[in-house]
Amino acid sequence: MKVRVLLFARLRELASRDALELDLPEGSTVGEVWRRLQETVEGLRAYAPPPLMAIDQAYASPDVVLRGGEEVAFFPPVSGG
Amino acid sequence: MFKIVRHPIDLPGLLRLVGNEEAGAIATFVGVVRRQNAGKRVMAVEYEAYPAMAEKVLSRIGEEVARSFGPLRMVVEHRVGRLEVGEASVAIVVSAAHRREALAAVSYAIERVKQVAPIWKKEWYEDGTAWLENPSGAPGPE
Numbered sequence: 001m002k003v004r005v006l007l008f009a010r011l012r013e014l015a016s017r018d019a020l021e022l023d024l025p026e027g028s029t030v031g032e033v034w035r036r037l038q039e040t041v042e043g044l045r046a047y048a049p050p051p052l053m054a055i056d057q058a059y060a061s062p063d064v065v066l067r068g069g070e071e072v073a074f075f076p077p078v079s080g081g
Numbered sequence: 082m083f084k085i086v087r088h089p090i091d092l093p094g095l096l097r098l099v100g101n102e103e104a105g106a107i108a109t110f111v112g113v114v115r116r117q118n119a120g121k122r123v124m125a126v127e128y129e130a131y132p133a134m135a136e137k138v139l140s141r142i143g144e145e146v147a148r149s150f151g152p153l154r155m156v157v158e159h160r161v162g163r164l165e166v167g168e169a170s171v172a173i174v175v176s177a178a179h180r181r182e183a184l185a186a187v188s189y190a191i192e193r194v195k196q197v198a199p200i201w202k203k204e205w206y207e208d209g210t211a212w213l214e215n216p217s218g219a220p221g222p223e
Binding site: 006008009010012013052054057058059073075076077078079080081 | 112128129130131133134135137159170171191194195196197198199200201202203212213214215216
């Protein structure tokens with residue numbers, strides 16, 4: 001199954017890209033997507049803490065199972081205002 | 082009414098948006114780029130957002146505010162891109178029948194924006210840059 005991955009702020013800079021598509025085994029969780037990203041994108045290995053995660057523009061915890069076709073985003077703690 | 086924008090924030094325009102005959106008070110909060118932060122001289126600030134999610138989160142904050150302090154009218158605009166010192170990064174404007182609700186709503190809303198809106202700030206100094214990451218910048222109850 002495919003998911004579209006978006007990266008923001010420091011993660012976007014570490015990865016040198018703001019979006020990519022990943023092909024994952026059925027039943028993958030959003031946390032597993034992050035682990036796959038760190039294997040696939042070398043720059044992201046430098047990011048040690050678990051990032052914040054969102055599925056289709058809503059916050060999600062790492063154990064949420066994906067169906068495929070979602071927009072999955074990873075980003076650092078927020079600092080707007 | 083809940084927007085991520087690239088253009089300078091037009092506060093008089095936002096005030097007009099919330100004005101109505103039931104309102105007896107309009108409260109505003111405007112966040113601006115500060116010269117000093119944590120002992121460093123800030124030359125400029127760059128804000129980045131996940132716009133589609135940020136606008137949903139801001140709308141959700143609007144619903145929380147209406148439940149706690151309503152009836153009221155509220156607008157929130159957060160600017161992204163490169164901002165100079167003194168420029169407005171965020172504006173929250175609330176009209177309500179009475180000042181107490183309007184002031185409380187604005188105060189609550191800016192705290193929630195800082196906690197949960199997917200927006201990030203990068204500061205530019207004379208000798209480099211740094212992303213700020215708020216330690217309490219994490220999702221609240223969904």
